[in-house]
């Protein structure tokens with residue numbers, strides 16, 4: 001449980017309540033809807049959903065939060081290398097929920113320097129290059145964006161992979177300057193996510209139907225076969241231990257994991 005790095009909460013009126021809930025692990029028994037309702041009451045409009053538009057979990061959260069308060073915020077990192085299907089979904093969400101999706105871009109000069117020095121597809125050449133690309137196109141833009149909010153919601157689930165097995169529903173995120181990180185679906189299964197999608201006709205990325213369990217950047221994601229690990233289509237040329245992009249690394253790591 002992360003109780004360090006609470007600097008960003010130092011002046012916040014809700015600080016003591018949040019820290020007490022974390023210490024007691026109190027929200028672990030709350031439903032996703034109950035946790036989101038509490039979070040909207042506590043943090044909105046300085047609350048946002050981190051949605052990749054490439055996984056059904058983020059879409060479930062958008063739908064759920066929209067039912068609680070249609071003015072809740074959502075952002076997406078546009079790395080500049082997303083699939084066309086993902087851009088289509090961003091616009092479908094704008095239309096369906098009448099919601100202005102906050103599209104967050106990387107710093108153009110950082111991308112230019114990296115591409116000029118190493119090439120447009122340098123991520124295939126080494127893990128170091130790949131991590132640098134993710135850092136410039138994902139991690140740094142996300143940190144800059146999150147500096148303007150008090151709390152963010154993610155679609156992380158504990159059974160997605162070993163790195164996410166310890167995910168708490170309510171935590172402090174040291175990598176995001178010590179703001180609140182919520183994972184209301186932490187104890188959901190993949191089947192439960194799909195059930196919610198079907199029940200509420202939630203729009204999802206059309207590439208899921210073509211063998212992509214999750215959809216990341218176009219050059220770094222491919223379809224998988226029956227029985228493959230759900231993360232097998234991500235950075236498939238690397239080994240399995242390091243498959244995170246650095247957005248949701250565990251607190252004890254050095255922040256450079258993928």
Ligand code: SF4
Pocket residue numbers: 079081123130131133134135137138216217219220245
């Ligand atoms: S997933 Fe691939 S293209 Fe996207 S930021 Fe990471 S390395 Fe770059």
